[in-house]
Amino acid sequence: MKDADEFDNFYRDTSRRLARYAYGLTGDPADAQDLVQEAYARAWQRWRQLSGYEDQEAWLRLVVNRLSADRWRRLGVRRARAAAERPPLPAAPPSEDTVLLIRALRTLPMVHRRALALHYLLDRSIAEIAAETGASTGTVKSWLSRGRTGLAAVLGDERAPEGARDAR
Amino acid sequence: MPADLDDLFVGLARAADAVPLGAAERARCRGRQRNRNQAVLAAAVVLLVAVGVVAGLRPQRHDAQPVAPVRPLTEVGSPIEFGGKASAAYSTIAGERSFTAWRSADGTVRVVAQDLHTAAVAWPARSLGRFDDFASVTAVPQALLVFVVPDSDAVPLNDIYPDREIHVLDPATGRERWKVKSAVADSLLVNDRGLVRTEAGTGRTEAFDWSTGATLWSVPAGADRAQYTVGMRTANDEDITRQTDDRMVQVTKSGQVRVVDTTDGRLLKTTTIPAPGQGYTFIAYEGWLFNNERSAGVTSPFRVRATDLSSGNSSVLLDLPAGHEVGSLWPCGSGRLCVSETDRDVNTTVRAIEVAGGQQLWQMAGPRGGAYGFSMRGYSMLAGNEATLLDPSGRPVTAITGSDSLHWLGDDGLLVVTKEGTVQKMRLSDGRTTTLGQMPVPASMCVNTDTRIVCPSETEVRTWSLTG
Incomplete structure (x- = not known):
């Protein structure tokens, strides 16, 4: 059961971070739960191969990207309505600020949400996001800037666009 | 704010x-x-599970047999050596032959055929080329299929990129006939005429002739493309690589159910069910379609649905409480469906339901962490962190921990290979075990018939007799 032990350790060490990322992308705790379980199920399917990867977490995030994108496309026609809906309650109800942020995130293009989730929820630098996404650092800066602007427009917070993290 | x-x-x-x-x-x-859902062709045996950590068979209703020296298992023929340490090696059996494929350190994938009775080489090792990965080998009477990944740098970050190649060989000679690319998530079914593939990426279904690889028939995806494709099984299908019923069932994105003849692609019947979500499980068995589904939105409780493909009638067999998930569905006897479900604390409950009337026949607590099941002759094997054999009334016959693999054996038995290489036969009816012998080197990826067991290791493949 060496593989199972290794996998369980990997799950224990990384699943919480993946849940943050999935929650950031979807804004939905139940979706985040499902996506995390599905991503790790797929990881276990090919664990022999995946365990040799340098960045297994990046692989998991890409699985979550694709699955969440599929969901997003399916829900696309309901996007405007969904943006106005309060997300379902997780185990611990989110604060009002969190509800507002989720609602604002839902109005953004996926690529902006992904960059914001990596930057703010997983503490990834611009260079790291660029490496993971295959984009230039300039493009990542643009995603983050436009993401913040989009959030500010919805949140109505005039100070939000001047995020202090560009210096990374 | x-x-x-x-x-x-x-x-x-x-x-x-x-x-x-x-x-x-x-x-x-x-x-x-x-x-299990995806690997219809990748499984050459009915049941192969790796369970547990500590070796030992624990009959629940019988005292342990006296400890005695275990005689060696009788080897048939001579080992076939790989010429080095293989990164992966798998065997499969079809008819009177066994086939073993392995990937050497330099990436070369080779395959060899042996006579199952004598273990003599039927045709010598043939190279298929160098590949970044070797996934599996499986055989049907008409063809030998070897699954490889040519370039792992192109390994998809999703399941629908066609990174995998299936090499189709003549099982009589080992000559490569043709090959086709296929994604992990593609659905693959076989019949006497050929291989039927439904592409996960496009939804297109195509049947390839065993001999030439030519397209026998194809069905374009259409606007409402197939999300799930499963073969129709019957109670006689002990080997999941072959269905005796030449029908397959496709469930489209919108929830249309299509029953298709796999020999010619004809649409035989349609009905509708609620649109399927991601990660659902579908089972087609004896003219019924079973699946798990959310009862409403993405956060709603799960339930289990049964659809009579003759009448088109569809109904809910089982509603689960919020937070419970369906772990596994499997037919467990004619007209019966077994369901394994877990709660938030991953406690497992297994139920058997009489399909036509929707009555629950029995329920029992399964292994913590979830379990999936297989069935033969009404007996079910629950596999998870441990394995439990259930009789048709749901009574645990035996719990097994630490075995390396379990295989159905004949009409009334299980073949148990422990981590130490001890090979035992277990009688289904009462769990009694008979030790058949000891392999000198433990092997975990064995395949077997009623009389032979073929075991590849890192360096060689060996054949043993199960009848002395």
């Missing part, structure tokens, strides 16, 4: 950290289930 995004995201991270996550074992269980 907080002044900056940092504070808002800190709050979001805190909310995310409070989201309850399932246990790793549940993800592994789900992964195994996905493998």
Whole structure:
């Protein structure tokens, strides 16, 4: 059961971070739960191969990207309505600020949400996001800037666009 | 409202950290289930599970047999050596031959055929080329299929990129006939005429002739493309690589159910069910279609649906409480469906339901962490962190921990290979075990018939007799 032990350790060490990322992308705790379980199920399917990867977490995030994108496309026609809906309650109800942020995130293009989730929820630098996404650092800066602007427009917070993290 | 995004995201991270996550074992269980769903062709035996950590067979209703020296298992023929340490090696059996494929350190994948009775080489090792990975080998009477990944740098970050190649060989000579690319998530079924593939990426279904690889028939995806494709099984199908019923069932994105003749692609019947979500499980058995589904939106409780493909009538067999998940569905006797489900604490419950009337026949607590099941002659094997054999009334016959693999053996038995290489036959009816012998080197990837067991290791493949 060496593989199972290794996998369980990997799950224990990384699943919480993946849940943050999935929650950031979807804004939905139940979706985040499902996506995390599905991503790790797929990881276990090919664990022999995946365990040799340098960045297994990046692989998991890409699985979550694709699955969440599929969901997003399916829900696309309901996007405007969904943006106005309060997300379902997780185990611990989110604060009002969190509800507002989720609602604002839902109005953004996926690529902006992904960059914001990596930057703010997983503490990834611009260079790291660029490496993971295959984009230039300039493009990542643009995603983050436009993401913040989009959030500010919805949140109505005039100070939000001047995020202090560009210096990374 | 907080002044900056940092504070808002800190709050979001805190909310995310409070989201309850399932246990790793549940993800592994789900992964195994996905493998089983996808690997119709990759499984050459009815049942092969790796369970437990500590060796030992634990009959529940019998005292342990006296400890005695175990005689060696009788080897048939001579080992076939790989000429080095293989990164992967698998065997499969079809008819009177066994086939073993392995990948050497330099990436070369080779395959050899042996006579099952004598273990003599039927045709010598043939190279298929160099590949980054070797996934499996399986045989049907008409063809030998070897699954490889040519370029792992192109390994997809999803399941629908066609990274995998299936090499189709003549089982009589070992000559390569043709090859086709196929994604992990593609559905693959076989019949006497050929291989039927439904592409996960496009939804297109195509049948390839065993001899030439030519397209026998194809069905374009259409606007409402197939999301799930399963072969129709019957009670006689002990080997999941072959269905005796030449029908397959496709469920489209909108929930249309299409029954298709796999020999010519004819649409035989349609009906509708609720549109399927991701990660659902579908089972087609004896003219019925079974699946798990959310009862409403993405956060609603799961339930189990049964659809009579003759009449088109569809109904809910089982409603689960909120937070419970279906781990596995499997037919467990004619007209019966077994359901394994887990709660938030990954406690497992297994139920048997009489399909026509929707009556629950029995229920029992399964292994913690989830379980998936297989059935033969009404007996079910529950596999998860441990394995439990259930009789048709749901009574546990035997719990097995630490065995390396389990295989159905004949009409009334299980073949148990322990981690130490001890090979035992277990009688289904009462769990009594008979030790058949000891392999000198433990082997975990064996395949067997009633009389032979073929075991590849890192360096060689050996054949043993199960009848002395």
